[in-house]
Amino acid sequence: MAKTYSDLFADVRSSVRTISLEDLKARLDDTSRPRPVLVDVREKDEFRAGYIPGAIHLPRGFLEMQAEQKLPDKGAEIVVYCAGGTRSAFAAKTLSDLGYENVLSANPGFVRWKDLRFPMEEPPKFTDAQLERYSRHLLLPEVGEKGQAKLLGSKVLLLGAGGLGSPAALYLAAAGVGTIGLVDADVVDASNLQRQILHATSRVGMPKVESAEKAIKDLNPDVKVLSYRERLLSDNVDRIFGEGWDVIVDGCDNFPTRYLVNDASLFHKVPVVHGSIFRFEGQVTTFQPFEGPCYRCLYPEPPPAHLAPSCAEAGVLGILCGIIGTLQATEAIKLILGQGDPLVGRLLTYDSLRMTFRTLKLRRDKTCPACGENPTIREYIDYEGFCAGA
């Protein structure tokens, strides 16, 4: 005769080990032992209303299909919970059947956990429009809701809304970086449009920060834009850098500003994603203050001024800016998400003609005047003079 639900549940309950909520809390608070893997098998809507901190969400309907992907260690101690202890018992039985060796079912479950006022977390809240807009990010375990919430809460400062700043701004805005700062004193010129894809023919003559804000807002209204229509100098850098940026993306176009950005980022301890270009070639690296090398560790001396032609003098392949600027945006997003290996201590070079990338290792310089053991640069210097005198 076929089993009834009561028979089935009785069988499962007799074969599954349980843990009380008090014991579970004590177990999670005990930092001397490895934390058990917590698995929440409730439905999505239940999970969204709150969960035990650190829990992996694996709805029971997907348990068999996703268990091995989300719970790769079959020997790990696993605690499964649901709302009241029934679904978690069935789930624990299933996991045991799948070869998980050390599975417990929390009893009763999250409803009681909440009543006991034990710690809980709520997933970031997104609007329906945001869930749709960022759906391809939300699917990535390395981004997900937490990562997307980090992006939406992040602040990235772009130095220059030109060749490098254009692709970087567009991709950072598309990714949902919540606040984008733009520093640029120029107006849009027709000769910019071959590479500065943030701007448009209809906006020639408009300040670049204003044109950029229009493009960014049109792409993603979630993004707040802070505009600085000024040239970055020693006397405004502290005001601009002091606004709590998570990352600075340096796409400026001259050496004095590069050295100023370096020194100021060390004073303010903000990471800088550096990008620079010359004709068909580009360089990208990430300066993490006092953890990796800085710009002065890489290039202690500026080149002689007559050997440092600008894009206006030397020309530049427009699309090169797209490659280098999007590499910079990638680094910025990785830093915000805390994912992957940033280019700290590595200079990436790109040659568009030969289509080659090289990565060159770089160490911190103990004698660096800005970030070394005995720094001599403790305030801003005359950067124009420093670069002109080389």
Added chain:
Amino acid sequence: MTSTTDAPTTDPRDTASGGREVQVLYFAALREQVGRAEEQLTLPAGEVRVAELVRLLEAKHPQLRLDAVRVALNEEFADASAPVAPGDVVALIPPVSGG
């Protein structure tokens, strides 16, 4: 069971110039100054450090300006006192500022 047959290789040390060649890679504006992206250079006898290699290259190419240029040996930045060995790949990388 596997067996490997080593294909005949050319040891960079085993050349007509006495096997003291390095491969020099020029980046950015340096390419235009020397008119090529890379070349082979034969090291003089004895110990050669990065600073001396830079002087040799400037002597070979009078139009080449290596002020502020960083040297990487085998994909790693090296300082002026680092020894250069035959077979090394020497990359000459100038700062560029365009944005």
